[in-house]
Amino acid sequence: MLFLSLILAAVMALTILAFFRLPRPAFVTTMNLGGKISLLLLSTIVTLIATEVFVRAVDFLGVSLFEEVTKYVLELEADEELVYKHRAGLDRVYQNVSFRTNALGLRDNPVPEPDSDGFRILVLGDSVTVGWGVAVEDTFSEQLEGLLTKRLERPVHVINSGVSGYNTQQELTFLKRHISTMAPDLVILVYVENDVEPKAVNMVDMQYRWENPPNANATLLRWSWLYRLIYYLGPDLLGSAKLPTTNDGWQQSMEALAEAHEVSTQYQAGFVTYLYRMLADDLTDSLQQDISRVAEAGQFRFVDTLPWFEKSQFSSLINSFVDTHPNAMGHRIIAEGIARDLLENGMLCQTSTDGCRETSQQ
Numbered sequence: 001m002l003f004l005s006l007i008l009a010a011v012m013a014l015t016i017l018a019f020f021r022l023p024r025p026a027f028v029t030t031m032n033l034g035g036k037i038s039l040l041l042l043s044t045i046v047t048l049i050a051t052e053v054f055v056r057a058v059d060f061l062g063v064s065l066f067e068e069v070t071k072y073v074l075e076l077e078a079d080e081e082l083v084y085k086h087r088a089g090l091d092r093v094y095q096n097v098s099f100r101t102n103a104l105g106l107r108d109n110p111v112p113e114p115d116s117d118g119f120r121i122l123v124l125g126d127s128v129t130v131g132w133g134v135a136v137e138d139t140f141s142e143q144l145e146g147l148l149t150k151r152l153e154r155p156v157h158v159i160n161s162g163v164s165g166y167n168t169q170q171e172l173t174f175l176k177r178h179i180s181t182m183a184p185d186l187v188i189l190v191y192v193e194n195d196v197e198p199k200a201v202n203m204v205d206m207q208y209r210w211e212n213p214p215n216a217n218a219t220l221l222r223w224s225w226l227y228r229l230i231y232y233l234g235p236d237l238l239g240s241a242k243l244p245t246t247n248d249g250w251q252q253s254m255e256a257l258a259e260a261h262e263v264s265t266q267y268q269a270g271f272v273t274y275l276y277r278m279l280a281d282d283l284t285d286s287l288q289q290d291i292s293r294v295a296e297a298g299q300f301r302f303v304d305t306l307p308w309f310e311k312s313q314f315s316s317l318i319n320s321f322v323d324t325h326p327n328a329m330g331h332r333i334i335a336e337g338i339a340r341d342l343l344e345n346g347m348l349c350q351t352s353t354d355g356c357r358e359t360s361q362q
Contacts, residue, residue, distance in 0.1 A: 129162025143335035
């Protein structure tokens with residue numbers, strides 16, 4: 001680490017000496033203009049290479065996320081309706097964490113057969129739900145299962161159907177496909193701000209969005225962690241990042257959310273939506289208002305998770321500066337918040353009667 005830092009400092013000093021009128025070594029003074037320009041270019045290239053090596057060596061700000069996401073995307077399987085899904089029986093390591101899928105391609109244990117004594121919860125969501133960057137036992141679904149089983153003193157099965165990048169439309173498609181066989185007593189949809197992004201048209205479109213920064217067609221740019229770091233963080237650091245505005249994807253997401261509730265009701269399952277956010281901003285504030293209107297019209301429960309995180313420091317709840325997915329502690333807060341809300345608002349039942357499927361409204 002010290003060696004890399006010394007190299008970087010020396011190269012930058014040489015660049016300054018070659019370009020500005022400062023005291024210079026004799027060999028620099030005797031150079032003609034062409035030599036100085038060549039020295040400047042060479043030192044710049046060496047500086048960039050040294051910086052690239054440094055960024056990779058220390059995983060600066062958690063920039064390895066982009067490389068790991070690329071690996072994840074390349075393992076996805078095409079699906080005509082969902083566009084993509086996890087491969088069944090996958091056994092990989094992403095972000096230094098084991099990532100295994102069951103026969104349905106879910107990052108979960110095999111889905112148990114419905115039984116009269118157990119309570120089944122199906123969780124719909126994206127990378128937050130799938131638990132990107134954390135061990136499977138630390139995901140909020142696993143923790144929720146343990147919390148509720150202990151509290152209710154009866155079996156509770158929480159099925160984690162999260163897939164990174166899924167929007168509300170894809171979650172609805174998954175629900176329609178599997179609700180009859182999974183037979184959940186309760187459906188939980190974890191809403192994340194990027195749910196308003198239109199789903200990819202096909203695998204090529206999906207990989208274009210995810211695998212590399214858009215328009216980074218040059219091999220060198222696809223390879224460079226430094227470029228990815230600058231590309232993704234530059235707009236935020238310069239204050240030029242633009243928030244998404246209401247668009248077709250936004251409206252389609254709200255319609256899919258309403259339909260997910262209708263499908264759940266059709267199969268006599270309760271339904272609740274949680275807007276996942278640790279911090280308030282204009283985008284999620286707008287989403288909170290629109291989701292509230294949809295929930296009020298459909299008469300289903302909707303909860304904003306923002307108050308759950310008010311007493312915690314944001315940086316202590318995420319994987320890294322670049323990877324803002326919740327870490328194990330963040331997942332713990334989500335699990336405890338959901339468990340508390342379900343228990344306090346009659347979303348769970350204490351006996352295995354038909355009344356178990358009844359839920360209180362918002």
